[in-house]
Amino acid sequence: MKKINYKDLVKRYYEELWNKQNRDMIDVVFDDEITFRGSLNIEAKGKKEVRDYMDNILNGIPNLYHGIETIIEENGVVAVRAVYNGTHRGKLFDIEPTNRRIKYNGASFFKFKDDKICDVWVLGDLVTLKDQITQK
Template sequence: MSTHSLVSAFYGRVWNAGERGALDDLVTDDFHFQGSLGAPVIGRDAFWGMVSFVRGALSDYHCTIVDCVTEEGKAFARMRFAGTHTAPFRGVEPTGQRVEWQGAALFEFAGDRIGALWVLSDTAALDAALAG
């Protein structure tokens, strides 16, 4: 699978579809994740906890790849994130409002899997959307 295909499958299967089993196919056992929405996590189970939390707080959560540039061993994607705020999130009680924000993701690959991911999100825009 190409690096671009791995990035697409990661967002499509894991984040958008909530497919836990996809992590076995797409990320390494010791996958390292650092994002703007929480503390760094290491490993599939810890990462799945993060995915489940975000998807639980923002129903119909969806990640859209706006742009993606790949080179051997790395990929960079400009992202759009969106969902409906239906559970407590970032210290805010559910508003029922649709929220949307953007971010950037830097992937590092280990063989045919994703070994690490660093995501920087526009949390100011997210927090403003949550505040209404």
């Protein structure tokens, strides 16, 4: 059996799960016991909690786009430098919608088990994001 390319799997995570908002990809890309710490500093365990996290984020920024700036694989770990873009159209951080465009950076680290993503740790520039949706 051919081992999958981890960088390709991570690209599918961004393109199909997040950018196309295809929630069916949760079962394709994630291990059943996925641990996920998202860019908004929210932790999720298991596919249902990841789905809830995704719904929460997309409620606040329904057109959220994840752009890969850099992707590196070393010793079975994939690291990504990403830029996130969208419009604040729903409640986020208890902040009512502002309809402001947002753009902030993040870095994500992916681990794998049985050719699926088993752990994601995302560091997002929350200071920049909050500044963009709270400025008067």
